[in-house]
Amino acid sequence: MKIVKIEAIPFAIPYRKPLRFASGEVHIADHVLVRVHSDDGVVGVAEAPPRPYTYGETQASIVAAIEGLFAPELVGLSLLEREVMHARLDRTVGNPAAKAALDMAVWDALGRTLDLPVTQLLGGWADRMRVAHMVGFAPDAEMVAEAEHVRERYGITTFKVKVGRRPVELDVRACRALRSALGPEVELYVDGNRGWTPSEAARALDAMSDLGLTLAEELCPADDVLGRRWLVGRTPVPTVADESATTPGEVTRELLGGSATMISIKTARTGFGTSQRILHQAEGLGVEVVMGNQIDGQIGTACTVAFGAAHRASSRRAGELSNFLDMADDLLTEPLQIAGGELAVRPGPGLGIEIDPDKLAHYRL
Template identity: 30%
Template sequence: MRITAIEATPVAVPFRTDEVWAFGRRRGQVVVLVEVHTDEGMTGIGEAAAYPSTEVVQAALGALEPLVVGEDPRDIERLTKRVEVVGTWHHMRQNSPALAAVDMACWDIVGKVCGQPLVTLFGGRFREWVGFFYYVPGGTPEEAASQAAEGADLGFSTFYLKVGSSRPGDDIDRVAAVREAVGPDAGIRVDANEAWSSGTAIRVLRAMWEYGLELAEQPVSGRNLAEMAYVRGRIDTPLLANEASWTRYDQIEVIRYGAADVVSVDNQMDGGLLNLKRSAGICDAAGLPVVKHSLGELGVGLAAALHVMAATPNFVLANQAYSSLLADDVIIEPHVYTEGHLPAPGGPGLGVTLDREKVGRYADDFARDPGGYAFHDRRRAAEPTPLPRI
C-alpha cells in the first residue's frame, strides 16, 4: 500500500457564542481536513488546527506531500522520521499541525486495515470514559455565571475561564460569580495565557484562592521556566504548564525546572498521536498528571485524541476540547457528552465518518470569508499589547 495524494479542505464552523481571551476573540473554528489517499483505495482522514493560520497549514501540507507520497501509510515511524530528517522538519513548531493531520490519517488507515479502533493499538482501554471541562467563553461576571450554570446543568464538573484582563479585579469577580453558580464542589480552572508578571500572578491567584481553584494555567511566560518555578513556589493553587509545554522536549525542561504540577500535552503541537502518548509517558515517569490541550478541533481531531487518552493512565483530570462551544460539526455522528465525559469511538481506525454535505457547506463558508474566524478582535488589532500586565 502506498500514499498517492494528500487532499486538504479548509472548513469554518461557527461557535454557539464567541470565544474570548486576554487579547481578542473569535466566533468560530477553522480547521483543515486532510484525506490521505492510497493506491489500494483506502483513505484515512485527519485534521489540522488552522494554527497559526490556514495559509501556513496549507503551505506546510504542500511541502509535506512530496515527502510522503509513495510511502506506506502503515510505516508511521519511518514516514515521520523522513519528514523530520530528510525534510529538515526537526525544529518544527508552526508546522506541527500539518504533520499531525497526516499522522492522524495514517493511523486511521492502520486501524481500518487491522479492523480495530485506535484505542486498542495504543495500549487498550485503561478507562471507558474521558473527562472534559466546560469552556466558559468570557464576558461579564453575570454572563460567565450563566454560561457556567448551563454547563453544570449538562453534567460538567470542571469549568475553564480565560483570565488576564487589563483589570485583574474583573477576573476575580468572574471567578467568584462562577463559583457561586456551580457550587462548592466543582473544579474551576483559570488560564492567563502568559499575560501576567510574576508579582501579578502571585497576587491575583492568592486572591482567587478562596474560590477553590483547581489549576492555574500558564499565568506567566512559558519561555522563562525559572519564573514559573518561582511563581509555583509562592502560590497554593497547582500550576499547569501550557505554552511552556509545546513538545515532548519542552516537557523534559518543565520537569527539570520543577515548573509545574500538571503538564499540558497535545498531538497537534507535537506532530502526532504517538508523540502525544510519549509526552504522557515522560510526565508519568516524573510522577505528573497530564491534560490534553487543544488548538481547536472538530470531531475528527477529537476522536483521534480520545483514543490515546482512553489508553493512557495519567490523563486523570478534565481535558480541553471545543465541542461544547461548537454550533455544529463535520462528522456524521457528533460526539455527545455524558456528565462531561466522552468514550473513545468503537469503530475501526478513528471510528468517525465525514458528513460530506456539511464538509461542503462549511468549506463554502470558509471560501466566502477566509479570515472571518481568525483568532483576533479586528477592532483591537492595531492596538499595542504590552506584556506582562502588572
C-alpha cells in the same frame, strides 16, 4: 498499506459566539481537513486548527506545508513506517498542527485497515473520558449562566476559567462568582494563556486561595523563565505548562527547570505519536498530565478523546472536550454527544468518525 495521496482541504465554520482568551480570539473555525489515502482504498482523516497567535500557523500555511513539503515526503511510505514519517516531517521546523494532523490521519487509516479502534491501538485503557468545559471573558452573570446550563444539560462538573485578558480583579471576581453559584463540588481551574506577569499571577492566586482551584495553567509568558519558576515556588496550586511545553525537549526544560509541575497534552499540536512520547516522559518523571484542547472541532475532539481514553495517566483528569459545542455546525455524519459529564470514544475502526460529503462541500473553501 502504502500512502498514495494526501489532501489538505481548508474549510470554515462560524462559531455561535466569539471564543476569547488572553492570546487571541476566534470567530470562525478556519481549519484544515487532512485526508490520507492508502493503496487499499482506505482514507484516514484528521483536523488541523491553525492558531497564528500561539504557533504561527495559518490555514493557508498549513495547506501549503502539507501540499508542498510534507505530502511529497510521505507518499509511498507504509502506514506502519511512522518513525520514518516523523523523521521526514522533522526536517522542517515548526508547523505543529500540520504535522499533528498528518500523524493522526495515518493512525486513523491504520485503524480502519486493521478494523481496530485507534484507542485500542494506542493503549486500550478506557472507552470514555470526563469532560471539562471552558468559560471566560464575559460578565459574571453570563459565565455563571453558561456553566449552570452546561452542568444541567451535559452533566459537566469541571470548568476551566480563562483569565489574563483583563484586570486581575475582574477575573478574580468571576472565579468567585462561579464558585459561589456552582458550589464546592464543582472543580474550577484557571488558564491565563500567558496573559499575566508573575506578580499579577501571584496576586490573583493569593486572592483566590480560598476557592479551591485545582490547576493554574500557563499564567505567565512562556519565555519568562525566572518569573515562572518564582511563581511555581510560591504557590501550592499545581502549575500546568501548555504553550511552553509543545515538544519533549520543552517538557524537560519546564519540569526540570521548576517552571511547571504538570503538562497539558494537545493532540492537535503533537498528534498521537509525539503526544505518547510526552505522556510517557511525564509518567517517568512522576508528573500528571491533562488533555487540553486547541479549540478543536468535532474531528479534533474525537482525536483527543481517543488518545486520552487510551492511557491510564491521561484519563485520570477531565479532558477539555467541549469546545465544539460553540460551533454552529461540523463535518461529521453523526455529531459527538456529551452525556453524564462524559464523552465516549466512537465505536468502530480508526477514529470511528465519518465526514459528511454535503457538509464538506458546503463549508470547504
